Amino acid sequence: MNTTTVLDLIAAREAAASAARDELLQQQAKLAAKVAAIDAELADLATTRQTLTKILEDEVTASEPAVISEPYQQILAVFTPDRGGLRAKDVCRVLGIGTEPKDTEGIRAKLKRLVNRQILTESQPGLFTLNPERT
Numbered sequence: 001m002n003t004t005t006v007l008d009l010i011a012a013r014e015a016a017a018s019a020a021r022d023e024l025l026q027q028q029a030k031l032a033a034k035v036a037a038i039d040a041e042l043a044d045l046a047t048t049r050q051t052l053t054k055i056l057e058d059e060v061t062a063s064e065p066a067v068i069s070e071p072y073q074q075i076l077a078v079f080t081p082d083r084g085g086l087r088a089k090d091v092c093r094v095l096g097i098g099t100e101p102k103d104t105e106g107i108r109a110k111l112k113r114l115v116n117r118q119i120l121t122e123s124q125p126g127l128f129t130l131n132p133e134r135t
Contacts (some may be wrong), residue, residue: 075110079120085127 017060078086078094088108092099097107114120121131 021096072110072114075107075114079128079130081130081132083129085123085129087126087128091128 034098074095075091079093088104088111089099091107091111092103097109098102108126111120112122115122115128118133119130119132122128
């Protein structure tokens with residue numbers, strides 16, 4: 001084997017190694033960008049978790065848990081101490097929304113949440129009234 005052939009083989013091997021290195025560096029840069037994006041998302045999620053945990057802890061330990069959202073305020077406005085029990089469909093009618101199952105199920109879920117927060121009671125299945133201890 002002559003020297004030129006050996007040098008050509010070394011040059012070819014060097015070019016292949018350099019190309020492979022460049023490709024790996026590109027992949028490394030792409031992976032580093034993906035890792036950075038995931039790290040940012042994880043940091044955002046951790047902050048969100050901490051914020052929500054703090055809000056929920058404050059809400060649960062408050063003497064009078066707040067019902068802030070407008071839909072819940074509208075639902076609570078339907079209930080008065082002297083009014084008898086209401087069903088989800090009754091609340092839908094008073095609020096002037098539809099009484100289709102999709103409407104009543106949404107209201108029923110909110111009513112159940114208010115029961116869980118001890119703002120309403122469910123004296124019979126599906127029959128909701130204000131919690132007498134809170135009036």
